[in-house]
Amino acid sequence: MSKTCQLTGKTYLSGNNVSHAKNRTKRRFMPNLQSIAFVSEKLGKTLRLKVATSAIRTVEKKGGIDNYLINTPNTKLPPEAKKLKKQILSITN
Numbered sequence: 001m002s003k004t005c006q007l008t009g010k011t012y013l014s015g016n017n018v019s020h021a022k023n024r025t026k027r028r029f030m031p032n033l034q035s036i037a038f039v040s041e042k043l044g045k046t047l048r049l050k051v052a053t054s055a056i057r058t059v060e061k062k063g064g065i066d067n068y069l070i071n072t073p074n075t076k077l078p079p080e081a082k083k084l085k086k087q088i089l090s091i092t093n
Helices: 053-062 065-071 079-092
Strands: 013-018 024-029 033-040 045-052
Touching (some): 033 053, 033 065, 045 053, 053 065, 065 079
Antiparallel strands (some): 013 024
16 A cells, blocks of 8 residues: 555556566565655645655646645545545635
């Protein structure tokens, strides 16, 4: 659970280490997760989340955590992000 992005649901991928002799051993490709505090203007507080760096760039591009959550469909959000989106939408409506 701790190796999962809380905004995108991105988690590890599995694959192989391949040696020079073509020996294959299992390995995991971990996402680049960072603990970051986003400022939610609509909730009026800071949200501490563990997110991938790609998600940080996407949130900045969309104009903040509020706009990112409102404009992203629920099918693409993990459960933690859906709860935050529900809180934001209940305040705006």
